[in-house]
Amino acid sequence: MADTFTALVAEQADGRTVVKRTPLEEAALPPGDVTIDVAYSSLNYKDGLALTGRGKVIRKWPMVPGIDLAGRVRASTSGRFKPGDAVLVTGNGLGVSTWGGYSQRARVKESAVLPIPPGLDARTSMAIGTAGFTAALCVMALQDHGTLKTDREFVVTGAAGGVGSIAVALLAALGRKVVASTGRTAEADYLRKLGAADIIGRDVLAQKGPPLASERWGGGVDTVGGQTLVTLCSQTAYRGAVAACGLAGGSDFPGTVFPFILRNVALLGCDSDMTPNDERKRAWKLLVDHVGKLHLDEVTQEVPMSQLVEFAPRIVDGQVRGRVVVNVNG
Ligand SMILES: NC(=O)c1ccc[n+]([C@@H]2O[C@H](COP(=O)([O-])OP(=O)(O)OC[C@H]3O[C@@H](n4cnc5c(N)ncnc54)[C@H](OP(=O)(O)O)[C@@H]3O)[C@@H](O)[C@H]2O)c1
Structure with a gap:
């Protein structure tokens, strides 16, 4: 050069x-x-x-x-x-x-x-990039919490975006039943191709509901924040967990502590900027292990x-x- x-x-x-x-x-x-x-x-x-x-x-x-x-x-x-x-x-x-x-x-x-990592090159590693790496960190957080053992559904918000797409594909590759939340219903076929079993409208989760709603999700990956993250927590089943990494819909958290103190729900924060290198390597390995299904x-x-x-x-x-x-x- x-x-x-x-x-x-x-x-x-x-x-x-x-x-x-x-x-x-x-x-x-x-x-x-x-x-x-x-x-x-x-x-x-x-x-x-x-x-x-x-x-x-x-x-x-x-x-x-x-x-x-x-x-x-x-x-x-x-x-x-x-x-x-x-x-x-x-x-x-x-x-x-x-x-x-x-x-x-x-x-x-x-x-x-x-x-x-072996199995990737410069282009595919950036096709995954920070967003895909963050999706892997979120999935790892759910794994480490023991959440992925349940047969319940897992929800991914902002599903048609970068973090969302890789999170949908990765959770599906791990055999989880994934419900993709999107504001773009035109992307339903795309999300099903990535492995989503079902689609839920972005607006449904953005609505304010009761502090503790019916238990639906084993857990989830949230890229949206705001009321959506509150709704996810309120609908997560006993001992489930939500990995939160984003604020595409807002940076506030207008919720209550009830899901945490009455249902043992965990809110797992995920940051990709300062991640220690051993965790980085684990996340890239997870991605490479399932790259064919991404x-x-x-x-x-x-x-x-x-x-x-x-x-x-x-x-x-x-x-x-x-x-x-x-x-x-x-
Ligand atoms: N913590 C970290 O280290 C970390 C790392 C990477 C990314 N992030 C954060 O994660 C989020 C996603 O990042 P990305 O790179 O995947 O972005 P992206 O490709 O733009 O995806 C964001 C998705 O969120 C949904 N969305 C957009 N505006 C919305 C709104 N007003 N209300 C509700 N949903 C909305 C859309 O999905 P649908 O059309 O499917 O609804 C959009 O595709 C961002 O907030 C980003 O800052 C954090």
Whole structure:
């Protein structure tokens, strides 16, 4: 690769976020142990907020956005990695407080870098990306809590989105009966193809109900927050659990403690940014073990980095189905 490379650079101008494709030189890269020739990144909800400026995601300006990346090591001062190694990075402040994935080149600290697991490549690892990795963390949280042993149904909210699609497919691959909650009934066939046994309207779960409703769910994965998360907790059966990772519908929690103190329901918080590396490896193994059933071809579309800024509002507006991989050389 030539000495100059292209990145998206986000700046603040009159309180607005402006993102431009910018040619850069090696000297612009931040300090770090591992320099990576990036092949793919992905578009997550958080990236949509960062690129459009609709959420206060970026903590330092100017910033190269993009919360994940995959590619090959170009240079390394770390004993763990050598030039040519296939690697990925998710979270660890990427695209928020440190140089992110929307760049043909990146430099990161070695603790943030994982080898791309056998069975995946740069593109498929970013087809999964932060969203799929987070879905795996949620499923692992349910597993570790012992929740997946029940024969009851499991509900996934925001099911046609990135986290939701992979969560539906993964829970189905693990033999659970999955009910996919979506605001897009037109995506019912897509969700059934991923393994959903049934579909429930987004509006049904967004309605305020009693603090303790009839026990329906063994548990769930929630990407929506707000009243939807409250409803899930109120409908979860005794000793069930809900893994919560998102706020696509709201960041509040307008509920009561009754599901927790009377039904032993657990609310399991899931963060993908600061996850320790042993858990990261477990999550990627879970994904790789079931990769054939994640239907990545069906789930994924590709957008060249040159068109990403124009494309980004769609994910914040809830118009993107499944996952978007970003070809940083396109
Ligand atoms: N905690 C973490 O580390 C972590 C990591 C990754 C993602 N997240 C969060 O998880 C959520 C999903 O991320 P993503 O990348 O999968 O985003 P995404 O692809 O945009 O999916 C979000 C989905 O939520 C549903 N939705 C959108 N607007 C909604 C609204 N106003 N009310 C109810 N549902 C709505 C839509 O699904 P339907 O059309 O099917 O209803 C949409 O596809 C985001 O809030 C994101 O910030 C958190």
